[in-house]
Amino acid sequence: xxxxxxxxxxxxxxxxxxxxxxxxxxxxxxxxxxxxxxxxxxxxxxxxxxxxxxxxxxxxxxxxxxxxxxxxxxxxxxxxxxxxxxxxxxxxxxxxxxxxxxxxxxxxxxxxxxxxxxxxxxxxxxxxxxxxxxxxxxxxxxxxxxxxxxxxxxxxxxxxxxxxxxxxxxxxxxxxxxxxxxxxxxxxxxxxxxxxxxxxxxxxxxxxxxxxxxxxxxxxxxxxxxxxxxxxxxxxxxxxxxxxxxxxxxxxxxxxxxx
Amino acid sequence: xxxxxxxxxxxxxxxxxxxxxxxxxxxxxxxxxxxxxxxxxxxxxxxxxxxxxxxxxxxxxxxxxxxxxxxxxxxxxxxxxxxxxxxxxxxxxxxxxxxxxxxxxxxxxxxxxxxxxxxxxxxxxxxxxxxxxxxxxxxxxxxxxxxxxxxxxxxxxxxxxxxxxxxxxxxxxxxxxxxxxxxxxxxxxxxxxxxxxxxxxxx
Numbered sequence: 488x489x490x491x492x493x494x495x496x497x498x499x500x501x502x503x504x505x506x507x508x509x510x511x512x513x514x515x516x517x518x519x520x521x522x523x524x525x526x527x528x529x530x531x532x533x534x535x536x537x538x539x540x541x542x543x544x545x546x547x548x549x550x551x552x553x554x555x556x557x558x559x560x561x562x563x564x565x566x567x568x569x570x571x572x573x574x575x576x577x578x579x580x581x582x583x584x585x586x587x588x589x590x591x592x593x594x595x596x597x598x599x600x601x602x603x604x605x606x607x608x609x610x611x612x613x614x615x616x617x618x619x620x621x622x623x624x625x626x627x628x629x630x631x632x633x634x635x636x637x638x639x640x641x642x643x644x645x646x647x648x649x650x651x652x653x654x655x656x657x658x659x660x661x662x663x664x665x666x667x668x669x670x671x672x673x674x675x676x677x678x679x680x681x682x683x684x685x686x687x688x689x690x691x692x693x694x695x696x697x698x699x700x701x702x703x704x705x706x707x708x709x710x711x712x713x714x715x716x717x718x719x720x721x722x723x724x725x726x727x728x729x730x731x732x733x734x735x736x737x738x739x740x741x742x743x744x745x746x
Numbered sequence: 747x748x749x750x751x752x753x754x755x756x757x758x759x760x761x762x763x764x765x766x767x768x769x770x771x772x773x774x775x776x777x778x779x780x781x782x783x784x785x786x787x788x789x790x791x792x793x794x795x796x797x798x799x800x801x802x803x804x805x806x807x808x809x810x811x812x813x814x815x816x817x818x819x820x821x822x823x824x825x826x827x828x829x830x831x832x833x834x835x836x837x838x839x840x841x842x843x844x845x846x847x848x849x850x851x852x853x854x855x856x857x858x859x860x861x862x863x864x865x866x867x868x869x870x871x872x873x874x875x876x877x878x879x880x881x882x883x884x885x886x887x888x889x890x891x892x893x894x895x896x897x898x899x900x901x902x903x904x905x906x907x908x909x910x911x912x913x914x915x916x917x918x919x920x921x922x923x924x925x926x927x928x929x930x931x932x933x934x935x936x937x938x939x940x941x942x943x944x945x946x947x948x949x
Contacts, residue, residue, distance in 0.1 A: 488871065489867065489869050489870070490870050491869070492869050492870070527936070530936045530937070532870055557760070557763065558763045560763075560934075561764075561935075561936045561939070561940065562891070562935075562936060563931075580757070581758075583758075583759030583762075583763055585757060585760070607792070608792050608793045608794075610792075610868065680862055684862055684863055684864065685863060686863045686866070686868055706861075707860075707861045708869065709863075
């Protein structure tokens with residue numbers, strides 16, 4: 488039986504890992520390679536690593552770091568941050584990364600999605616949609632540069648466009664929910680799930696394994712990604728890299744996965 | 747020496763990385779002469795059937811790989827689309843496959859899949875293997891990471907050494923003599939995948 492994917496998402500800032508709240512106030516949570524080693528031991532389904540400095544500072548991907556991460560990763564790795572051209576994407580792919588995540592460049596220049604997909608295959612092109620609910624509206628708009636630039640583009644329409652251009656998977660990343668640990672935003676997840684049929688991974692808001700369970704119950708085969716719950720423990724948010732063990736995961740899936 | 751064939755399709759470094767961790771020597775082949783000393787061949791593959799076949803045909807390595815595999819009996823393993831091209835043909839394209847194992851590549855039957863995303867079959871799924879040496883020390887229902895929309899249908903049941911279920915049951919690993927293929931990605935399947943690649947090295 489195919490299982491939904493439960494995916495830790497790690498953010499790199501100033502060479503270290505941080506966890507943000509609504510894309511701000513990054514709290515240092517450790518060293519990237521060390522975290523990957525722990526997640527290997529825990530046998531996580533997949534890993535998303537995003538460099539949150541690269542686009543903001545207009546930097547190219549840090550290839551040396553990516554190479555080190557890929558060398559360590561025993562699971563599929565999705566890497567994003569600073570990939571602006573097909574050549575960047577090919578270079579990152581060549582280092583041993585399965586999934587290339589793009590965000591701001593996909594919004595500025597959507598045809599880049601097709602260009603990269605033709606070179607590395609659709610399934611390897613991931614578009615991360617950082618979105619924020621508009622005030623006094625039911626719409627969610629796309630944001631870039633760590634949420635500091637609002638584009639005015641509707642995220643549901645953009646998801647459809649990304650699929651048409653050959654994107655292999657969409658990561659729905661809620662800025663409002665980031666680090667809040669009070670559950671995923673089902674409103675926008677449902678809306679995007681309704682209109683596209685490529686795989687989706689949701690990110691932002693998971694505070695407990697039950698929150699992950701709820702998204703699995705609602706959408707079945709889906710990627711449930713999270714930051715806080717996999718790097719913090721307890722109500723005082725002590726830093727502790729963690730992931731459900733095989734038994735806990737089996738329980739979770741048994742209890743929440745509709746068969 | 748494990749030789750990984752780089753013909754522009756697939757994540758070559760992921761295999762290099764696994765063998766580095768296993769302390770088993772490996773190298774990448776980009777020309778036919780790089781294959782002269784090969785003892786094991788890995789044929790990766792990502793992309794559509796026709797694209798992969800065209801790339802392999804244009805790589806200048808096909809003849810040498812065929813000599814090694816079909817005449818010298820060097821063990822080979824095709825991964826993902828690299829497994830699919832072992833068949834004669836595919837519903838996905840019009841190119842002729844290598845035809846090293848009799849069979850056709852078919853689209854996964856999605857009639858019984860109720861999820862919104864029907865294809866690709868992506869994520870971790872259980873496989874059921876027949877105890878072949880390739881699966882030595884790997885549990886009967888171990889999980890592996892898959893990303894694909896087509897599968898290998900063997901003409902002869904004997905060539906199917908493992909199956910998985912997505913919508914319906916289908917073959918996910920094939921073998922005939924020294925020729926192996928797996929639909930899933932052992933290079934990204936944690937301990938099980940590492941064990942499988944180690945077993946391949948020890949065949």
